[in-house]
Amino acid sequence: MNRLSLYGLNMQKRLNKVKDIVDQQLVLNNEKVADALRELADSGGKMVRPALFLFFADFGDNKDEDKLLKIAASLEILHMATLVHDDVIDDSPLRRSVITVQSRYGKDVAVYAGDFLFTRFFQLLIxxxxxxxxxxxxxxxxxxxxxxxxxxxxxxxxxxxxxxxYLKETEGKTAELFVLAAVQGAYFGNADEKIRKVAQKLGKKIGIVFQIYDDILDYTSSKEELRKPVMEDLSEGVYTLPLLIVLKDHRQKLTDILEVKRALTVEQAKQVTKMVNEFGGVARAKELAKEYSDESLDLLEQLPKGTASRELKRLVQGLVDRKF
Amino acid sequence: MNRLSLYGLNMQKRLNKVKDIVDQQLVLNNEKVADALRELADSGGKMVRPALFLFFADFGDNKDEDKLLKIAASLEILHMATLVHDDVIDDSPLRRSVITVQSRYGKDVAVYAGDFLFTRFFQLLIxxxxxxxxxxxxxxxxxxxxxxxxxxxxxxxxxxxxxxxYLKETEGKTAELFVLAAVQGAYFGNADEKIRKVAQKLGKKIGIVFQIYDDILDYTSSKEELRKPVMEDLSEGVYTLPLLIVLKDHRQKLTDILEVKRALTVEQAKQVTKMVNEFGGVARAKELAKEYSDESLDLLEQLPKGTASRELKRLVQGLVDRKF
Incomplete structure (x- = not known):
């Protein structure tokens, strides 16, 4: 999946402009940090949050495209800030096939780089x-x-x-920004109250679908497809939906392996991954994601027909088909 | 030096209220983070920034004390956020005699705890x-x-x-918040334009005095007095004013020891500390700080006479006499 498959040509053009605004925000004297942030920005994020914002803005009549693009950029920058700090915390070596800020330049640079992005985020809001x-x-x-x-x-x-x-955590750490994007889109696009309410619900559901698929990919993808290390969550003690689902019926077998915690070997992680697949954790996680995406599609029916709702549908379906 | 010696009784009372507002901002579900932040807040910072803000506010006629106290609290919270992230970067074990957030709870908690404080800061501004x-x-x-x-x-x-x-870095990392405190104080206190200009200059000078003394203490204090590890900066490669001053004339001797960089032993750090003192680095740093504090006292002459200017004078003199 790439931007080409997720969005129509017009949205791709607008997202390129959002990307330009993001780039302009990454200018600073410290070359190390500037380089690191540019690399992250260039590594091809899907820009789902800015897209969601712009789709919802299209339900209204606000034609101040400059302002809309800037707010879209603020969402991407906030997202980037959280990524940089998450990578410090997870000690992640790779993100989108690119070496993370903290593994190339050290956590010192990464902590300040994230802080710098938070500042830029607020400056764009102001x-x-x-x-x-x-x-x-x-x-x-x-x-x-x-x-x-x-x-x-x-x-x-x-x-x-x-x-x-798990679902409550996901509502916070992932769905929150999707809700923010959708609701702000409707508000600043000047869409009516009814659309803002749909945006609220839809943002949450899409966010959850997005996170569940992220977590499923950890159990199904090769490193090449995922563009980041697989099974990283397991050794960090982050137990996500596919595992949590099978824990109930197969607790003993899984605990026997996982009780070593951080000392988990690659072989053991593979074993757990295999079990989670065999015991149906992945299949049932997909079912749950499907429920949320079906509910999303139902919600889409409440929106006026047109390009925006058609493309939103394509986005929701794209998220379920994605490989990374 | 403690709050008692720096401020008069009335200011102490107001700072206690600022502290209450800070405490209210530290409420969150995650107990680890909440405990860590409360401990930092309780460990007796000097609250110089809120005090500077309130002193300058007193030159105006704004009587909205609630609002002023909240802005004063925002300054302290921004300061705390930078402290928490600085400690992650420096791997500092102690701050104000208290184990740092990151050394007690890990850098994970510390990174998010700092981010949380940045958020609280913006919420107070809003x-x-x-x-x-x-x-x-x-x-x-x-x-x-x-x-x-x-x-x-x-x-x-x-x-x-x-x-x-060194002075340029100090203007950014330390003096900036002193300037912000002073200028905002004059603005939100509704003081006249002339006072705002003095606030700008005075904030910068006081900030530099503050930082130079911070750095001098690294070369003169015992661990007990300083309430944080001494000579930490040296092994982290942070070369501050007393050392930079003597480097010019004694480069070879100092480089011979410091070239090991992070591998610097405690014995070697003691040697460098001894040299910096013997070669006059501390004495000359004190002279420079004295110049800035004298200039601060001159600037104070431009302010209306009264309690606020009298106490500001006491604060400036207190910073030069401080032991930690």
């Missing part, structure tokens, strides 16, 4: 929406993302984590 | 000044602090760093 209630909506969303991350960290190596807890 | 130009002033100050930190990182282990570069 530029586009100073004085509006959406300043607070953005700050609160950022807080919820962090709280979601913290909850997930708290649950590391917790073999008693429930599917409900 | 609560008190949404829509004003000072939103941008704050975001830009935060950016300058980060840029200063990055410049310092870039100069690690650089034995050719000049005193001028």
């Amino acid at each position: 530029e586009t929406m100073n004085g509006t209630e959406y300043m607070e909506v953005n700050a609160n969303a950022m807080q919820n993302v962090l709280t979601g991350e913290l909850d997930q960290m708290h649950n590391r190596f917790n073999l008693n984590e429930t599917v409900e807890e | 609560e008190t000044m949404n829509g004003t130009e000072y939103m941008e002033v704050n975001a830009n100050a935060m950016q300058n602090v980060l840029t200063g930190e990055l410049d310092q990182m870039h100069n690690r282990f650089n034995l050719n760093e000049t005193v001028e570069e």
Whole structure:
């Protein structure tokens, strides 16, 4: 899956402009940090959040495209900030086939690089929406993302984590930004109240689908397809949906292997991955994702027909088919 | 030096209220992070930035004490956020005699804890000044602090760093928040334009005095007095004013020891510390700090006489006498 398959030509053009705005924000004296951030930006993110924002903006009549593109860029920059800090925490060597900021330049650079992006995010907000209630909506969303991350960290190596807890964490750490993107799109695009309500619900569901598929890929992809190390979550104690699903019926077998925690070998991780597939964890996670994506498609029916809703449908379907 | 010796009774009372507001911002579900942040807040910072803000606010006629106290708290929270991330980067075990967030709970918690504080900082700004130009002033100050930190990182282990570069970094990473505090104080206190200009200059000078003394203490204090490890900067490659001053005339002797970089032993660090003292680095750094504090006292003459200017004078003199 790439941008080409997810979006129509017009959206691709607009996302290229969003990317230009993002690039302009990455200018700073420190060359190490500037290079690292440019590499991350260039490594081909799917820009799902800016796209979601722009699709929802299209349901309204606001024609201030410059402003809309800047807000779209602020979403991508906030997302990048969280990625950079997540990689510090996970000690991840790769992200989108590219060496992560912290593994190339050290965690020192990565911590400040993330902070720098948070600052740029706020500067873009101030530029586009100073004085509006959406300043607070953005700050609160950022807080919820962090709280979601913290909850997930708290649950590391917790073999008693429930599917409900997983979904709650996902609502924070992933779905929150999707909701923010969709709701802000409807608001700043000047769409009517009814569309804003659909945006709220749809953002959440799409975010959950996105995260579940992210987690499924950890159990099904090769390193080449995924463009980041597979089975990384397991050795970090991050137990995601496919594993949590099968833990209930096969607890003993899995615990016997996972109890070594960080000392998990690659061989053992492969064993767990195999079990999670054989016991049906992946299949059942896909079923759950399918439920959320079906609900998303139902919600889409409540939106006015046209290019935006057609492309949103294509995006939802694309997320379910993705390989990375 | 403690709060008692730096401020009069009335300011101490107001700072206690600022501390209460800071505490209210540290409420979150994750107990680890909440505990860690509370401990940092309780460990007795000098609250110089909130105090500077309130002193300058007193030159105006704004009586909205609630709002002023909240802005004062935002400054302390921004300061705390930078402390938490600095400690991640320096791998510092102690801060204000208390184990740092990252050494007690790991860098994972510390990275998110700092991010959480940045969010709280912005939330307080939004609560008190949404829509004003000072939103941008704050975001830009935060950016300058980060840029200063990055410049310092870039100069690690650089034995050719000049005193001028040191002062420039200090303007960013330390003086910036002092300037922000003073200027915002004058603005939100509703003081006149002339006072705002003095605030700008005075904030910068006091910030530089503060940082130079911080760095002098690294070469003169015992661990007990300083309440954090001494000579930490040396092994991290952070070469500060007392060392930079003597490098010019004694380069070879110092380079012979420092060339091992991170492998510096405690014995070697002691040797360097001894040399920096013997060669007059500490004495000359004190002279430079004295110049800045004298200039600060001159600037104070431009302010209306009264409690605020009298206490500001006491604060400036207190910073020069401090032991930690």
